[in-house]
Amino acid sequence: THTHTHTNTHIYEKQKQRERKKKYIMQHYLKSKQILPFVLGILFHGLFWTLVDLTNDLQNYGANNTFVEPQQKALSSFSVEEEEHNASTAAADVNEKEETTTTEEIATEETTATAASTRSNDDWCSAFQISTASSTLTASPSSIWKHHLQKILHATRHPSDPKEEFAYHDFTAQLLNYMTPQRLQTSIKTLPFRYWHTVQRVFQTAWDRYQYIQHGVLPHNTTEPPRKLDILIMGGSVTMGVVCTDNPVKKTNLARRACAWSGRLLSFLNDLFGDVVSVHTTTLGGTNTESAIRIWDYALYPSEVSYPD
Secondary structure, three states, rough: OOOHHHHHHHHHEEEEEEEEHHHHHHHHHHHHEEEEEEEEHHHHHHHHHHHHHHHHHHHHHHHHHHHHHHOOOOOOOOHHHHHHHHHHHHHHHHHHHHOOOOOOOHHHHHHHHHHHHHHHHHHHOOOOOOEEOOEEEEHHHOOOHHHHHHHHHHHHHOOOOOOOOOOOOHHHHHHHHOOOOHHHHHHHOOOOOOHHHHHHHHHHHHHHHHHHHOOOOOOOOOOOOOOOEEEEEEEOOHHOOOOOOOOOOOOOOOOHHHHHHHHHHHHHHHOOOOOOEEEEEEEEEOOOOOHHHHHHHOOOOOOOOOOOO
16 A cells, blocks of 8 residues: 555656646746747847948948949969069169169278179179060069070980980970969978078079089189089988889889989989089988978988088
């Protein structure tokens, strides 16, 4: 009897809990049902008056102003003439500013140093000026690229590829059609904004060597031939030339470790400018940029590798 009474009491309590829960749910639903129309009314009311104000503003703007349809800028192809014109304009602006600069406050020593620097810069820039029958064009990446494109094409030839065959001639010509100076500019990851003096030193070293190779000219106050520009390339398996024994582009006998881009860079630059640069490669498969940074920071180069420029 006691067990039966306890069971009935438990069932009764469960039923009361269900009823209370239903009552609570109904009350909450009724409150929500009353609040929801009120909230929606406020939203629609605000939206309506916002549209009215916007319509009035547009009508007032149309009465006081003439709306001009924006002109879409037409996409233009790669223009060498435009870049040359921009370079010429920039050079003219620089010359005009230099002419208007007063020299009364400049000391005699500074004037002499400036003149010497200007002569040096003029000599360096003259290597990139393009002479035509009528005038000399101001150097720009596009004009240099266009003027020397045929020479650049033949400089890409693999050293083991006979000149008569040039197995990759058509493939390379098509590639150079895409790799314009504009595209090369966008591929630069980091610009040396704070290290332009290093860039100047690199160019000066290469220029002194180039002048000696081409004309036998020695730098001032020196009797020894100028040294080569030392380039150090660090990388992993790709730079090392792994799987170079199987060339995926074309089945020729040119597939060897020298096909890695680091080795091709040496032949390319020296074919263009003469024996100007020396390329050293320090590679190890599986390494990344962090490994190269450690090698650079602590100068962990092989003994036969000179300190790179």
